[in-house]
Amino acid sequence: MAVRPLTGNYAVAWGARLSRVKVVAAYPITPQTTIVEKLAQFIESGEMDAKMIRVESEHSALAATFGAAAGGVRAFTATSSHGLMYMHEMLWWTAGARIPVVMAVATRTMGPPWNIWTDHSDIMGQRDTGWLVMMAEHNQEVLDMTIQMFKITEDPRVFLPGIVGLDAFILSHTTEPVDIPEQELVDSFLPPRRQPYVFKAGDPLIMGNIPSSLEENMKMRWDIHRSMEEAKKVIQKVDAEWERLTGRGYGGLTECYRCSDAQYLVAGIGAWVGDMREAVDYLREEFGVKIGVLKVRFVRPFPREDILKWASSVKAIAVFDRSVSPGSAGPLFLDIAAHLMASGTMLPIKDLLAGLTGVDVTYEDIANALLRFVSEVEEMGTVKQPIEWYFGR
């Protein structure tokens, strides 16, 4: 294995290369990232035995990726923000066809105005499509999860496509040391491609027509839901296996940092979980606050059981959301609150909407907001404002 300084984008490209992806389809213009540029270099130099299909839009990029995957090969694409929105329809078709595909999303905010910075508006808008959705904290996790995602999505218990999310710029363009596994190791980890059926040239069939039975159609939706539930076990198993091979495991669906004695939790997804770790260390050392970080790795399937377990011994939870459903609240907060309440776990929970549209958030910002949250709960047993916009100090 070799450690090299890699951006998050290059970490994704390495992950796709090591997974022996055979087809990459992409729209090469903004908002595309250097993920596809690097893959094009790998293919051009012969380091990667794959075909690059340049298409005229992101909608076609996923259509081509889906088509290649339906034809029986590992296929990959990547996009971001408005490109992902343009693809949105095809996300439904791919998941509904139960064809495993892996896509990387460098998460960026949505316009208007045109804005290149990170938030989670684009990726959180894909929660209902039937794709597995995960968010990485650092570039090593980006590379490892690109490989893991092929194994997870191609498991017969899952057979759904999956997204590896990485925060734009703060991961996608940030360089840090990344251990690139040997090809032999990845080959021993990834089985040959599996999928529910293969489209063959010369053997035409029609798919996706008006259903003859709406009940059967509804059962297809139900089946996606059940496979998502099954995927939870697969994610745990695949992560444990990766840990045995590389020494790097991520806790499966969630990781809880300094949670064994925690009275409070702060929950989040993506790169700023690192800043949350720093904030929690600071609050423990300087203020004696017993608080831990609940890193939610998978948004879909939602790790309900893990969250109930971690929440069972704490007084209150703060959730940082980097996207919002206007007129309701942040999507991570809504999921956590709903599943806690539905299971009868009643505790104060606060949504902190921060870092939207790319506003820079420091660990001091996080620590400040958490300190106010903790003192409110200590004084009143509840939070004054369950949904709060945090614009910085």
Next chain:
Amino acid sequence: MIEIRFHGRGGQGAVTAANILVMAAYKVGLWGQAFPFFGAERRGAPVKAFARLSKSRVRVRSMIRHPDVVVVLDPKLPEIVDVYSGIKDGGTVVMNTPGKFKGPKGLRYYLVNATKIALDHGLVLAGWPLVNTAILGALARAIDLPIEAVKKAITEYLGPKVGPKNAEAAEQAFREVVIVE
């Protein structure tokens, strides 16, 4: 943890310098993180890049607001950009300058004529002297990073064709840097 901010112009290689720094740091057991500030990515426009070096994995991801070290690749930049913005008291400035230089009091200056060193080694691209590797040599001196690690990182990053002369430029800058308190 050391926090570093690079000021350069689009096309001068400030981002490359920050990336090579991460590689050099890793060779001596330090964790590094480097990232550009995006926005105006035009060639010639003022650009910024950031780097953090630490004994353990760097977890924070926010912009660097109070750098320990500021690296200036273009001697004219301080006239149009506040390169000292937020720098810590007693902080370090690594400056590419053709001669004497006077900046604010209370900072430690590492002065080097990186442009001349780059030209001496034939490091020119599209008419521009490539000062980024020479300035890395001066930076290595300022933050006590072994020059051998920097040279190795430069050669690996830039490849066998242009790597060695860039590494020589870094070494020359490391030797010639003038420290002014």
